[in-house]
Amino acid sequence: MIACLHGSGDLLTLALEFSPIVEPIPGGTVVLDVSGLDRMFGHPQDIAAAIMNRARERQSAIHIALASNADAAICAARGFSGVSVVPYGDEAKFLETLPVSMLAPSPQLQETLERWGIRRFHELAALPPLGIAERLGAEGLRLRELARGEVERKLVPVIDPLRFEDQIEPDYPIDLLEPLAFLLARLLNSLTTSLAARGLATDEIRLRLKLENRTTFERTLRLPVPSTDAKSFLKLWHLDLTAQPPQSPILHIWMAMRPVKPQAAQSGLFVLAAPEPVKLELTLARIKAIVGPDRVGSPELLNTHRPNAFRMVAAPSPSLATSQGSRLMLRLFRPPRTARVALAFGQPHFIAADGIRGKVTELAGPWRTSGDWWTHDPWSRDEWDIALSDGALYRLYCDPQGWFLDGSYD
């Protein structure tokens, strides 16, 4: 069953409320597939009544026609006012009084039909097809089929732009996190339900708050994997807004989710368990609230020989490495500890630093390293590996700023 809406207003949005298969036609007409709606509304008249009621609520003035094919519905909606239900098999009889000009024939064809005295659908429909094909060609045959309501074609549905946005304007300015969380929960639930209904998930949520001080507060939450877990989203927003609260009471809340395909993962008997991504994100957000936002993540090495060169990344990139057995590790002092060094024959002889003090019993060095001399931030230093009288091993270095203990071997 096909329905056609003809009139004024935002017919496309109206039609999308009733069916996902909607074809817009130029001239204020929209065709939609209403097959299956009879289970919800009942008879075709009831479907038409439901659409008409919704149109009235949206203040759209429309004419509706329901037919077994799209072109018969279009002709009926454009030709008759109000609600028309074209009976199946009697399309030609139902449409017989409509003018041929409604089929928009070419000017030459229109003139020919005028000269023949063909002005109504039933007059065109009564002509023999062979004669029409001989005299008017393919276009004539098509017009005859349209006039008989016999054209069967598939709808060319419009692609829904899929915007997942929602907004709330509270009755009074919100200045506490708890009432804000209630409104955020409403938005999150509604948007994730819409996403789930279309088999989608999100990996990015944007929040825009209009504040009382006439500024806009914007935050974006990025997830490592797509999800529709509204509870986790709410906790993440709670942690985020606790760490970065808006500076003024909130007048308007707008939220948008980027729709993406959900990630499908095949579990296996021999696949080791890993932290559930959204849960891990939540755990890391909680830890960030304790230790600071820039102090949690995976380390990524930088492409330089500069000592201690790395950066923290939230979503680590895969790298290849194999276990190489035990190696002596360096425990770094961040920042390096300033040392007072007594020299003997040009080599460190006695070290004193914060918490470390002793005579150098063994040493190796100096090893000169330098780099980035072609940039504004060059570095160079002489390094020693030293053993102190207490037996501990350290890395000591000397650079233009002085002597420093870089770390201890452990």
Add this chain to the structure above:
Amino acid sequence: MGAAVLKQQFESVLGGHLDWQSKPLRETVRTGIAEIDSATGGLPRGCLTEIFGPASSGRTSLLVSILAEATARQEVCALVDADDAFDPVSAAAAGVRLDKLIWVRARQNAEHALKAADLLIQGGGFGIVAMDLGDTPQSMARRISMTSWFRLRRAIEHTPTVLVTVARQSNAKTCASLMIECAREQAAWSGARGSSRLLRGIRVKGKCERPPGLPRFSWKAPV
């Protein structure tokens, strides 16, 4: 019908005597150091393992070796670094897959480190959760109450995660299922004094305080 009769019937159906009392053996993971694995059988999952010893006693080398083994098995690991002392460059050189490692830098705050470790364990899914208190002053480490250690031990139970702590002295005491004490045996230097020398590594000797009766062991950690 008595329990003994039921047991007898079960055994007759299942064909032979069954050991009803003993618990199943815990699954263990390798440390990457053959000497320790052969002496201890590996680190038990769902338990707290404590590694302790003075500076330059190979504690960090052992910890990084454990992380390298776990990340090579594709397990996701977490390192809570109370002293911000972890060196990702040398860890990557030792075979740690950094993309499988979550590093939490706790700003020299043992309390924050404890909270972060607790959250990570509660989050679940990690192969190893390590808490490094290696440079934390003993006075601060001792402020962590036994209740906190019991809480961690309770949280890690019945999970496939291994909780490893590194410190100067034992803090968890009876909460740890395995306690490895490390001590520096000797440092290896190449070359003669006064000429070009290189630090080649250290030899570490270790013993297990818990469980009792495990043999002593030693291993070499090369640079």
